[in-house]
Structure formats: structure tokens, C-alpha cells
Amino acid sequence: MQKHYDLTVIGAGSGGLVAATSAKRAGLSVALLEKNKIGGECLHTGCVPSKAFINSAKVYAAARKTNLLGLPSFVEKDKFDFSKVMEHVDSVVQHIYKDENPEVFRKQGIDVYVDKSGAQFINNKEIKIGDEIISAEHTIICTGSSPKRIDAVDIQFLDNENFWEIRKQPKNILFVGGGIISAEIGQSLKHFGSKVTIIDHNQRILKVVDNEITDVLTKMFVEDGIELIPNAEVESFKKEDDLIIAQIKTTDNKIITREFDSVFLTAGRIPNTNGMNLENAGVQYSSRGIIANEFFQTTAENIYACGDVTSKFKFTHAASYQADICLHNIINGNSKTMDEKIVPWAIFTDPEIAHTGLSENDARKIYPKVNVFKVDATIDRFITEGKTTGFLKVIFDDKNNVVGADAIGANAGEWIQIITVAIKNNIPIEAMADTIFIYPTFAEIVKKSFTRFQRSLKQK
Structure with a gap:
């Protein structure tokens, strides 16, 4: 017999978990659908591992400057083990995941479905997940986004997902794109002793940031030995033995040839809309994500969307806040919006x-x-x-x-x-x-x- 719910939540990341748990507390019957791991990008490949990694790097950098505090040095460079840092990062993720695994939510009365094929709409109320078909009065889509990738047969590019799988420290790494991930991970790798280069097609890194602030950080990066190449883009990559050869083109059409052992791509993110058969549900979307109104309601009246899959604010806290708005509007009618002028x-x-x-x-x-x-x-x-x-x-x-x-x-x-x-x-x-x-x-x-x-x- 087909199970019917008051609410299905597609995607068990930050927004999805808030939507599902809040809905259950409000007395709704809830199904939570996920194709990968509960916790989403933030827990497994985003906020959590990156902040653990950054913290280790900050402590290591500070320990090398203990003489400034009147203390002896506590760091022996020849004993630094990058793999131990990455194991620590993974342990932090697992520590949080034990409180966010499927059984935790099942004990709260939420039906959790996990299948690698993901959720697929049959119509605006019926959804296929694995071998099962369920139905719901309302659905909130919280499927997030994924990093843009370049197809290459013989080159393994790094991104914010597979970076956490490496155990060998990059000695000479190129970051393509001067955004937030490049700044955070690039600086951390520099603290650990890697040679770091950041290339961006803009005149400055972190273009979303106030110019005065970017100037301060840029000065610090250069003083720390991070090489910044603005107004440039990569023409091509080629693999030679264990090295990646990058042809870099500047605005004056000059070609710079550089060698790296690792290349980290941070060229934007793509909303996760593929494979859900959104057309069957009457949900319109574009390359920028699912189309929703100010109430986060999609073109299908009973379906809402929040987070990276629909919003320009690609932050965990924004997704969580928007999930609450979606649930409020489902229960009370469309009456709550998000003040986009106040998003920290x-x-x-x-x-x-x-x-x-x-x-x-x-x-x-x-x-x-x-x-x-x-x-x-x-x-x-x-x-x-x-x-x-x-x-x-x-x-x-x-x-x-x-x-x-x-x-x-x-x-x-x-x-x-x-x-x-x-x-x-x-x-x-x-x-x-x-x-x-x-x-x-x-x-x-x-x-x-x-x-x-x-x-x-x-x-x-």
C-alpha cells in the first residue's frame, strides 16, 4: 500500500533537516528523501570539514610564531604529517554525523528513504524513491548544489568534494577562481607549507567583498607568499608524468606556462535539479536553479524549494532559515518572506x-x-x-x-x-x-x- 504524508522533504542537507524536524514537531507526517548521506554538502564536504581543516592550519601557523609571545617553539617541521590532519578532519565529520544519521531521525518519527537514484517526481504529489512510490500533500525541495567540473581523461582535478579524500599534501597547488573556497583552503595549505597560486579572471580576488577588505587580505596573502594572478584564465591543462602543466592567458594575451602537482577548481556551483523529473510535477527551473516566488513556492502550488537549489544566498544558515519560511507558508498560507537585505x-x-x-x-x-x-x-x-x-x-x-x-x-x-x-x-x-x-x-x-x-x- 502506498504511503501518504503531509510533507515530503527532498534532500537531507541543512535546509532539509530543518524542514523535516520542524514539520514533525508541528505534528505533520514527514518523509525525508536523500540520495547520498544525511547531512548533505555542509556536513560532509563543505562547512564542517573546511572549518576543522582551517582550525588545524591556524593552530599550526600560530605554533610557529610562539616566539612572538615569549614562548619556545613547539613545532618540529620534519614531523608534520598532513594525513593526520585529514584524519582529524574526518573524525570531526563523523562525530557530528553520529547525531545526524538516518536512525536518529527515524526515532523522531520521520520516515527516511535513502537511495542513490534519488527522488523522482511522477506528478506533483507522487514521488518514486528506489523501488517505492510515496505521495504527499506538500513537498519541499532542498537538494542543494554541486561544484562545476571540467571533464579530463587523465587529470584528477580537486574540488570541495574530493579534496577531503586526499591524504598526501599538495606541494604546489593552483586554485582556479579567486572565491571563498580558494581563499580559505589556499591560505590553510600555505600555513601547512604548500606553494599556493590563485588565478582569477577578475581584477581582484573575493569580488563579493568590500574593496578595502580585499586590499587588506590581498596584502597579507602576498606577504605570506601566496601568488595571485588576476585578470587571467587557464587556456589548457596537460598531464606530464606527475605534474599538471597549465597554460595561463593574461588580459594582454601573454601566455604563462606553469607546473603544479595539484589543481583545485572553484569555478562556481550548479544547482542540483537533474534526475528529479521536475517537469512531471510542473516545477519550472533554469540553469540557475528552481524558479520560486518570494514565498519560496515553485510553479507547482504544493511544492516549495529552498537553499542552493533556488537561492542566490548559498549559505547553510540561509538554507535553514528559508526552510522555516517554506514550512510556515505551507502550514499558514503564503505570508512570510525573507528580508534579503539582512543576510549575514x-x-x-x-x-x-x-x-x-x-x-x-x-x-x-x-x-x-x-x-x-x-x-x-x-x-x-x-x-x-x-x-x-x-x-x-x-x-x-x-x-x-x-x-x-x-x-x-x-x-x-x-x-x-x-x-x-x-x-x-x-x-x-x-x-x-x-x-x-x-x-x-x-x-x-x-x-x-x-x-x-x-x-x-x-x-x-
């Missing part, structure tokens, strides 16, 4: 980069007047930690309401979220300036930005 994100380089709200450029397009106030990372906690590189830039509108912020500095991803709360809840600068912050903390930089900006207004 961070890049976990050293120092961290963080953003929330509007950028300075976007704010200037909206408001007749914009005030930008900047505080350098030279307040006491940054000094005691020896981490004074960076700043916080806060953007205020023509009425002096905070509308955005950009930052680079130690733990920036943690303390910029205070400003997210201020923007979301329209907290006036007077209230922020009049709030007690713990001394000495990195978060004090937020307090300083509001008190000093308030003081500057009084002096005008």
Missing part, C-alpha cells in the same frame, strides 16, 4: 571576513545620504591577542539608522552578528551606544563603532 555571512580566512545588511555601494543606491564609520581593530582585546590587523566599517542611512556592516578581523564572524540583530530590530544608535559590553572582548569593537559615531554627530 563570513569568510573564515585568518583574519576572518564578515558582512551583514547592505554594503556601502548598495546603501548609496538606496538612500539619499549615507554615513560610513570605521573603527580599526586596535582596541584592547585585539592588542592583547596580537591580532590588530583589520577594521569594522558600519553603514548608516540618512536618518543614522544602521543598515549594514563589513569587517575583517579576529573572530569577525562572531561579533558582526550583534549588528545583524541591531538592523533586524531597528535598534537606534543611542541604545547600542548605551549597552554594556564585556571588557576586554573582540565584540567591544561594535560598541566602539556606535559610541564613536554618536560622538562624531554631536561634534558636527
Whole structure:
């Protein structure tokens, strides 16, 4: 007998797990469908392994600079074992996975279906998964995205999925694309002693980041020995013995020939729409993903979509938030949307980069007047930690309401979220300036930005 559910959730990544567990708590019968492992890209090949890897690299780099703290050296370079780092990364993933495996969710009353063929729509209510056919009143699609790949017969390119399988350290690696993954993993590999080159067709790396922040990070990368090749693209790759020969073309049509032992491709991501037979359900999609309205409802009224498969905000926390919106609208009718002007994100380089709200450029397009106030990372906690590189830039509108912020500095991803709360809840600068912050903390930089900006207004 065919099983029928109130809700099916396709994809058991960040968005899917939130949708399924929240729906179950709301009293709905739920089926969770997945073609790979529960936990999705974030747990197995994205956020979790990368942050564990980055942390190991930061600790290793810091241990080589203990003399700056009046301490002896604790690092013996000849005893460094890259494979041990990767084993540690895998252990972190497995530690989290034990709380996110299929049995955990089955015990919560969620029916979990895992089959490598994935979910396939028969119509807008019936779905085939493996040898079974189930039906549901509503469906939320949370299938995520995958890295773009280049087909090559004899070259094994690295990407954010297969990188975690290697155990031998790349000695000389090329990153194609100057985005977030290249910055995070590239810097970490440099900390471990790899020779790192990053090529990008843009004039600068991290084009989504505030120019002043990119300038700071670029300067640090160059000083650390990371080679940056802007305004260039790879013409061809060729395998010779154990090396990969890259022909790199610059904007002045100059060809540079370079040898690498590894090439890491970060040339964007593709929404996971193939194989689901979306046409059978009346769900329209394009190369950019599933088409959905402001309520995350697709062209099939009973089917919603969230996360990388439909959104321009390709962050785990955005997918989770959107999943809650989908469920709210399914239960209560279309009434909740996402304020795209308040989506915080961070890049976990050293120092961290963080953003929330509007950028300075976007704010200037909206408001007749914009005030930008900047505080350098030279307040006491940054000094005691020896981490004074960076700043916080806060953007205020023509009425002096905070509308955005950009930052680079130690733990920036943690303390910029205070400003997210201020923007979301329209907290006036007077209230922020009049709030007690713990001394000495990195978060004090937020307090300083509001008190000093308030003081500057009084002096005008």
C-alpha cells in the first residue's frame, strides 16, 4: 500500500533537516528523501570539514610564531604529517554525523528513504524513491548544489568534494577562481607549507567583498607568499608524468606556462535539479536553479524549494532559515518572506571576513545620504591577542539608522552578528551606544563603532 504524508522533504542537507524536524514537531507526517548521506554538502564536504581543516592550519601557523609571545617553539617541521590532519578532519565529520544519521531521525518519527537514484517526481504529489512510490500533500525541495567540473581523461582535478579524500599534501597547488573556497583552503595549505597560486579572471580576488577588505587580505596573502594572478584564465591543462602543466592567458594575451602537482577548481556551483523529473510535477527551473516566488513556492502550488537549489544566498544558515519560511507558508498560507537585505555571512580566512545588511555601494543606491564609520581593530582585546590587523566599517542611512556592516578581523564572524540583530530590530544608535559590553572582548569593537559615531554627530 502506498504511503501518504503531509510533507515530503527532498534532500537531507541543512535546509532539509530543518524542514523535516520542524514539520514533525508541528505534528505533520514527514518523509525525508536523500540520495547520498544525511547531512548533505555542509556536513560532509563543505562547512564542517573546511572549518576543522582551517582550525588545524591556524593552530599550526600560530605554533610557529610562539616566539612572538615569549614562548619556545613547539613545532618540529620534519614531523608534520598532513594525513593526520585529514584524519582529524574526518573524525570531526563523523562525530557530528553520529547525531545526524538516518536512525536518529527515524526515532523522531520521520520516515527516511535513502537511495542513490534519488527522488523522482511522477506528478506533483507522487514521488518514486528506489523501488517505492510515496505521495504527499506538500513537498519541499532542498537538494542543494554541486561544484562545476571540467571533464579530463587523465587529470584528477580537486574540488570541495574530493579534496577531503586526499591524504598526501599538495606541494604546489593552483586554485582556479579567486572565491571563498580558494581563499580559505589556499591560505590553510600555505600555513601547512604548500606553494599556493590563485588565478582569477577578475581584477581582484573575493569580488563579493568590500574593496578595502580585499586590499587588506590581498596584502597579507602576498606577504605570506601566496601568488595571485588576476585578470587571467587557464587556456589548457596537460598531464606530464606527475605534474599538471597549465597554460595561463593574461588580459594582454601573454601566455604563462606553469607546473603544479595539484589543481583545485572553484569555478562556481550548479544547482542540483537533474534526475528529479521536475517537469512531471510542473516545477519550472533554469540553469540557475528552481524558479520560486518570494514565498519560496515553485510553479507547482504544493511544492516549495529552498537553499542552493533556488537561492542566490548559498549559505547553510540561509538554507535553514528559508526552510522555516517554506514550512510556515505551507502550514499558514503564503505570508512570510525573507528580508534579503539582512543576510549575514563570513569568510573564515585568518583574519576572518564578515558582512551583514547592505554594503556601502548598495546603501548609496538606496538612500539619499549615507554615513560610513570605521573603527580599526586596535582596541584592547585585539592588542592583547596580537591580532590588530583589520577594521569594522558600519553603514548608516540618512536618518543614522544602521543598515549594514563589513569587517575583517579576529573572530569577525562572531561579533558582526550583534549588528545583524541591531538592523533586524531597528535598534537606534543611542541604545547600542548605551549597552554594556564585556571588557576586554573582540565584540567591544561594535560598541566602539556606535559610541564613536554618536560622538562624531554631536561634534558636527
